[in-house]
Amino acid sequence: MMVLLAIGFILLHVVLVMLIPAHAIVVSYAFLIAAPLFASAFAIRRCMIEGFALSQGWILAALSLIFWTLGMVFSARQDIFLSNSNQVPGDSMLLYILFGVPISYATAVVGVYSRSRLQRGIDAVLVASLGYLYFALTFSWVTLRGSPDEFSTRMVALMFDVENAFLAITTLIRFFAADMLRQRHFFGTLAGLTLLYAITAAYYNHHVALDVSPNIGSAYDGIVDVPFLAFALMTLREPSRIPKAINPPPGLVRFVRIGSPLLLSLAVLTISLLLLHRRFNLGVAGILVAVFGYGLRSILSQVRQIEMEDELRSDRTALAELALRDSLTGVGNRRAFEEAIEKEWRVALRTQQSISLLLVDIDFFKQYNDRYGHLAGDKCIRDIAAALHAALQRPADLVARYGGEEFAVILPGTSSSGAREVATRVCKLVRQLNIPHDNSPHGRATVSVGTSTVTPSEGTLPHELIAATDRALYDAKNNGRNRVEQGIHTH
Known part of the structure; x- marks a missing residue:
């Protein structure tokens, strides 16, 4: 039933745009804003079902969708109220880029256990740096008034491709390495969103927006609804048992679980490298943040590993002593x-x-x-x-x-x-x-x-x-x- 409603939503979007060409831009924006809003609502619903253990992940997914929705709202403001014909309005582009920040954070921290407050603080600094560097990279090609030329427009589209590919790859890695049902369901749903979004965004940005229909309000806009409605449908599925054929090997699970927090550092480093030729000082600062963030995390991980080994050794000693102790008297047995x-x-x-x-x-x-x-x-x-x-x-x-x-x-x-x-x-x-x-x-x-x-x-x-x-x-x-x-x- 829900699948039919989703298909009906997309068809209604396309049909109304074709039937009311005079108001096609307003109609299309209404659907393009509604689709991610529905998806964020379904993410929050799943968060309430899952409880606190995985709520962080679903909340981050909802936040990403809200960023994208706000980007579409700002884009509608530009097209409908300000009559800005620029293809790349800077403020909405920034929000579209920020769509990836909570998802990157989710792939780095959800399901990664035993993180100290200091580690969470480092993650917060890294994700804040990532958001700012996305901002800086975006506005190295556009301004609040939009893109100055077609080359800058194509560069922004390429930048989105890189970001979307990064999100799709990292969420797929987390999905295939998830060994717990609820984590597998979460990352599978998130991977479905990011993969479909990467494909549709690449097609829309390079073919539709730059060649066929530069402005919102064409029948092509219906494909933009697909990843968000698919995400909403996937949140409705209950976690099912992992088939043995795709059950991840323990080595992969441990490797990804340990390496996932480093994805934030990798993302910061990648954006910083892209910034070097545009804003050198900021790019170098970003590289330093990534390197020091990675280094501090590695040190903290080693410290935690040593602490765990000491605790394990202490527990073994205590168990050995307990095995030699009479429970009634406390003397040897x-x-x-x-x-x-x-x-x-x-x-x-x-x-x-x-x-x-x-x-x-x-x-x-x-x-x-x-x-x-x-x-x-x-x-x-x-x-x-x-x-x-x-x-x-x-x-x-x-x-x-x-x-x-x-x-x-x-x-x-x-x-x-x-x-x-x-x-x-x-x-x-x-x-x-x-x-x-x-x-x-x-x-x-x-x-x-x-x-x-x-x-x-x-x-x-x-x-x-x-x-x-x-x-x-x-x-x-x-x-x-x-x-x-x-x-x-x-x-």
């Missing part, structure tokens, strides 16, 4: 213990220093859980883990939750007497917690500790130390609990 005992065993074997191990078990813990509940049991485990940690006096010492209510303490470079001293301190600190335990003969929570000390030799393994310490713990529990028992200790 069984995996941390196993890695640490292997490491310290190798060090002790190489240096021929002793290594001591403590296994600590909470006395009558099952009865404590039955009497006070699991929440109280969890708190008891946490408090005793904190007491164990407080009993250690060296950074190299490690306490880990060995399993359930049992803990392990690794004491590198510690003699049997030193291990017994630490074990005794552990028992004392736990008793000082005064955690009530009515089902214990001691009336409060206590621990039993088994210790062993060994100087590793070739052929011995850590599990031998663990087994000896476990037997010592068994002895401590059998001998009345709330005590320390020592197993093997070799030097």
Whole structure:
């Protein structure tokens, strides 16, 4: 239905111009102003549907169309009210050129993530420079009164060709490299507009305006409606799944996403180079803006890349630490213990220093859980883990939750007497917690500790130390609990 309305709009435009030749210029301008206005309204409608994520792109598209509409309004003012017969009125030409600025900005920034405020500021400076340089380039060939000669008119037409080709190419690149449905829909719609506009503008500017019908008001004017109405129709389509056959390769997606912000610098550089032979100083200034803008963006991108690598490294470290941390007590877990005992065993074997191990078990813990509940049991485990940690006096010492209510303490470079001293301190600190335990003969929570000390030799393994310490713990529990028992200790 909407397609038929669009076709009807174009046919009505052509028919009315042919039927009312005396007022053809007024009729044609009415249609030429209405078509981009409709397109901008449809862009705003799509912006409201898409939400904030892609609203920037649709707003920029609408702004481009409004610039073009204003250009047509100024052109109508020249032809209808001022009777200016010049083919290239300067003020409207400026607005037609500004039509490309928001589109260039959209291709550079829409869908490009993690941009800092400073990067957005650089983009704003670049787009402002681009607009001003377009302005300067336009008025290097025309004035507000129009074009002085046919050569200048053809140069302005050629300049429009370059601009339109640039817009079509950049939007097509963004379309083919888009890997998200809504971005693909946006850039596909924008590419449809810019491609159709580049073709129709080239045909109209070089064939119609310069050769066939210099003034608005011919049947040829109907072709100018086509890109705008096609854009409006494309905004009505809902994003569809990307066929696998045209699914962009990840490498292309990353390349375009990283390189897209540089399109602004490229556009500024291109216009500056075109300006050099007309306004040298301004052209050089534009080149400097493009180069410094590109350089600052590259530096900021590198800084952001380093920050992301640092964040990733920090996250990996945090995850590694989390993987070795007991979630209930905050001390090391069984995996941390196993890695640490292997490491310290190798060090002790190489240096021929002793290594001591403590296994600590909470006395009558099952009865404590039955009497006070699991929440109280969890708190008891946490408090005793904190007491164990407080009993250690060296950074190299490690306490880990060995399993359930049992803990392990690794004491590198510690003699049997030193291990017994630490074990005794552990028992004392736990008793000082005064955690009530009515089902214990001691009336409060206590621990039993088994210790062993060994100087590793070739052929011995850590599990031998663990087994000896476990037997010592068994002895401590059998001998009345709330005590320390020592197993093997070799030097």
